[in-house]
Amino acid sequence: MSGPRIGVAVMSALLLLYIFLVGQRAWLLLISGDPIAIAMGVALIVLPLVAIWALGRELWFGVRAEQLGRRLEAEDALPEDVVTVRPSGRVMREDGDAVFPEYRAEVEAAPESWRAWYRLALAYDAAGDRKRARAAVRTAIRFETAERRAARPSGG
Template sequence: MSARILAIVMSALLALYIAFVAQRAVLLLMSGEPVGIAMGAALLVLPLVGAWALWRELSFGANAARLGRRLESESDLPDEEIDVRPSGRPDRAEADALFPRYREAVEAAPKDWRAWFRLGLAYDGAGDRRRARQAVRTAIALERAARGA
């Protein structure tokens, strides 16, 4: 729950920052000075990019949580636990031993969002956040396509 609260607080702070930057951009655009207008136009791009990035991350988190709850309700979440070192990092050899099972499940059913989500959880458990996010994004897209079909 603390991660969710932290995400909400950080999102609110980013939204506030975006609002302040957008306000400054508008003020510069209304200055009437060519340099002010140019700076205002350039500054207006930052809030747009920031708002897009914020939306994308919040949407990813909400969709990933929804799929996780769905798998949990189906009692289909992985049940393996990986030992962690005193530093909190997972035991790499143990995590690597789990990957073939989940990778084979994805290879056997590449259109199954559940297999992709479980692979993402395996990557996350091993500390490979980049691949975990990509696998979960694939799961979200496949589940969305299945829901729409």
């Protein structure tokens, strides 16, 4: 298991422990009979449900992003840009900024290509723009899903 996966597993386990403990408190509030405590108990049930939904959504995002990365790697279509990497493993921002225009142009030329969007996400990440990198990966996932669905034989 790699470092990031261990981190995800630990954080997920901690969140599940938190949800369990909050659920216990919610139950105690719900059975108290006090209207204010009951209202707080209901809120304590809703918040963990939102947390479970968010956790599931982020885990699924990670799984899908990793699948696309493995698929590009199998196709030998991952970027091969030479970039300087710090001892921490992070790309030097100047190098990330230098390769970015190429991948932006690729997306502009093929705006529905999930491969282009995924490579753009890698460029955003290399340039230090995590928010746009995640958005680009989400776009890549959406286009790859649509491509896969379109390739399915229609039953009939």
